[in-house]
Amino acid sequence: MTISKELLRVTDLSVEFYTDHGWERVVKDVSFSINAGETLGIVGESGSGKSVTSMALTRLIPMPPGRIASGSVVLEGTDLVNLDDDGMNKVRGAQVANIFQEPMTSLNPAFTVGEQIAEMVRFHEKVGRKAGWDRAVEMLTKVGIPNAALRAKEYPHQFSGGMRQRVMIAMAMSCTPKLLIADEPTTALDVTIQAQVLDLIKDMQSEFEMAVIFITHDLGVVAQVCDRVVVMYAGQVVEQAEINDLYFTPAHPYAEGLLNSMPQIGPRSGRLASIPGSTPLPSSLPDGCSFAPRCPYVIDDCRQGEIPLRSIHNEQSNEHLTRCVRAGSLRFLGAS
Ligand SMILES: Nc1ncnc2c1ncn2[C@@H]1O[C@H](COP(=O)(O)OP(=O)(O)OP(=O)(O)O)[C@@H](O)[C@H]1O
Ligand SMILES: [Mg+2]
Numbered sequence: 001m002t003i004s005k006e007l008l009r010v011t012d013l014s015v016e017f018y019t020d021h022g023w024e025r026v027v028k029d030v031s032f033s034i035n036a037g038e039t040l041g042i043v044g045e046s047g048s049g050k051s052v053t054s055m056a057l058t059r060l061i062p063m064p065p066g067r068i069a070s071g072s073v074v075l076e077g078t079d080l081v082n083l084d085d086d087g088m089n090k091v092r093g094a095q096v097a098n099i100f101q102e103p104m105t106s107l108n109p110a111f112t113v114g115e116q117i118a119e120m121v122r123f124h125e126k127v128g129r130k131a132g133w134d135r136a137v138e139m140l141t142k143v144g145i146p147n148a149a150l151r152a153k154e155y156p157h158q159f160s161g162g163m164r165q166r167v168m169i170a171m172a173m174s175c176t177p178k179l180l181i182a183d184e185p186t187t188a189l190d191v192t193i194q195a196q197v198l199d200l201i202k203d204m205q206s207e208f209e210m211a212v213i214f215i216t217h218d219l220g221v222v223a224q225v226c227d228r229v230v231v232m233y234a235g236q237v238v239e240q241a242e243i244n245d246l247y248f249t250p251a252h253p254y255a256e257g258l259l260n261s262m263p264q265i266g267p268r269s270g271r272l273a274s275i276p277g278s279t280p281l282p283s284s285l286p287d288g289c290s291f292a293p294r295c296p297y298v299i300d301d302c303r304q305g306e307i308p309l310r311s312i313h314n315e316q317s318n319e320h321l322t323r324c325v326r327a328g329s330l331r332f333l334g335a336s
Contacts, residue, residue: 013071041226097172114152162193251322
């Protein structure tokens with residue numbers, strides 16, 4: 001697989017929701033880019049803003065109560081934030097497709113899976129009924145549904161959880177999108193099925209040369225599928241790195257904490273650590289670094305004003321960004 005030209009660039013994306021406390025910013029100045037064919041992981045604990053970020057890319061956040069407060073999402077020269085609804089509908093499904101943890105959020109229980117895939121193909125590609133149906137059967141076959149021609153005539157509830165996830169992938173792939181956004185696609189599945197679905201996404205990716213944004217709280221899954229990783233904490237990017245740099249030389253104590261709480265990667269001490277405390281609510285963020293209250297390395301400087309995301313030196317000169325004032329002077333523990 002060749003990793004080449006830039007496909008999507010997100011710049012200073014901020015998302016707010018209107019709540020009892022007024023407008024609350026849950027995603028703050030998030031920036032990253034993804035190249036054609038590349039796999040970018042977004043990791044972070046529950047509530048860190050992974051789903052809101054990914055949904056904002058194709059404007060799937062409910063507005064109201066949500067709004068994109070600032071920023072741009074440029075897909076091959078077009079800013080999706082300012083695109084009209086008609087234009088956005090043409091992008092969704094055809095150029096950027098989403099798959100979610102719960103397949104039933106994408107599948108309509110009232111229609112057969114074949115009809116749903118065919119309908120999507122007909123909408124985007126203006127083909128006839130038969131061509132749409134044939135594509136549906138072809139895609140269901142590709143994702144490993146046995147007897148696809150027959151099963152295409154069944155309804156979503158007639159499929160098991162793992163098979164339904166395959167159906168959703170078939171639907172997402174049916175118009176050969178340039179970017180697939182997969183939000184915890186394997187979290188609800190048991191481990192064997194999870195591995196099969198990950199393999200399927202990888203196969204589809206190389207067949208269609210598609211870029212993937214893979215959202216998960218599981219760094220083990222990230223290690224299996226991603227080229228680069230964005231680590232989010234309390235709505236901000238706190239670290240961004242190539243996968244090996246993040247694993248072996250993390251540059252933020254939060255990333256260190258995530259790595260050391262993973263049984264697959266294992267702590268050097270031999271005892272599994274967990275990060276004490278929990279993610280702060282958007283309404284009660286501390287001054288300075290949002291992670292400071294939980295950080296074992298905190299010093300006074302950490303509590304002074306906004307901490308910028310900055311580049312750190314790296315021998316391979318790959319881009320490695322951190323939002324820690326102590327990175328560079330401290331060495332954090334990576335995978336052993
Ligand atoms: N519709 C909404 N109204 C108000 N706040 C919301 C809404 N949707 C999300 N939020 C808030 O935005 C923040 C980020 O949520 P998000 O769903 O992006 O987290 P996440 O990182 O995907 O977590 P998880 O791992 O649990 O899926 C949370 O504080 C959440 O409560
Ligand atoms: Mg989520």
